[in-house]
Amino acid sequence: MGKDRKIDMVILGLLAHEDSTGYDIKKKIDGPISFFWKGSFGSIYPALSDMEKNELVKKLKSDNSGGREKIAYHITKKGTDTLKTWLRDESAGNELKYETLLKLFFGGVDEKSVTLHNIEVFEEQVRQSLAVLKIYKENLEKALDDEEHKYYYLTVIFGIDTYEGYLKWCKKAKKILAE
Amino acid sequence: MGKDRKIDMVILGLLAHEDSTGYDIKKKIDGPISFFWKGSFGSIYPALSDMEKNELVKKLKSDNSGGREKIAYHITKKGTDTLKTWLRDESAGNELKYETLLKLFFGGVDEKSVTLHNIEVFEEQVRQSLAVLKIYKENLEKALDDEEHKYYYLTVIFGIDTYEGYLKWCKKAKKILAE
């Protein structure tokens, strides 16, 4: 019976920082957040509507100057309270669906070369993601005195540490398989 | 339009190793696989039915001796081929929904102590999972000559490497926040 939609918290979190349109929110989710969460228009717009009905967000008067109408949203007091309640709730469902690991686990069904190739593909993806994260990190280190940026920085180094661990594992795994 | 249900592959992968009932499959998923994939009865039984219709698995004659009837399934040639096709497909959607990171990212909205506490809760969970994985690892190292166990072993050390990375990050993060 839930009302447990996490996309609501993502939107509320972003709105707590600044008023945004659904389109803006989508762009932000596709940025650094995309390393640990995803969201599509098909989930963002309905979530905004629902939250407006529940008075967690408020529509600002739409801007019709230039282009299609733009509807920016502002977080309400009730919205901020909801966000804080969620932040203070210890329980956090960290659900991973790691298809790479699944393929690895069942690798014995097929030839060894198949698994080896899958590891290499994974390694390449990780390397690319890591490169992006390192650029984020460098830019952030120039502005670390800003308290707001600190939290962002922590998620970025989380990604870097994790991905570096993955790369180490890839090397190890290839060696073990070759034996 | 997809027919892209990954639970099918989990089931097929497990059946490739040995004939099992839906109940058995659930237990196996709740074991070591649970670190990177989840599955409930509500998804397993319908998946088995569908795959039987599509001739990927075959019902073995049910065993009525003792307790409720037991229906074991066996993977067919078509099932094995489907599994291999998936294994050989490079694309792997590694979707993470990391609520801990989400809370961290929006931590600036609330007091610092809230984030600090969330990190500590996360740290404790990781520590516990790590302990379980290390037991798996020890047991596996006694039977590493078995080629089948090698793949299992690789997933376990993946978990260990990853979680150790998380712990390192937790320490770092607490320090940065305290500054």
Place this chain on the structure above:
DNA sequence: ATCAGCATGTAAGGCGTTACATGATTCA
């Protein structure tokens, strides 16, 4: 002219969870 990007939204449908329904056996 045409295409990419801006911008909002709906519709269909897949995937999955939780809770429920059912019922036998084993053990305290």
Place this chain on the structure above:
DNA sequence: TGAATCATGTAACGCCTTACATGCTGAT
């Protein structure tokens, strides 16, 4: 007797993705 475990399945419902519908502006 009652709880736990074994065992299969269905129903209701929630969440999300993809694809579609719509239409403006600015650059090529």
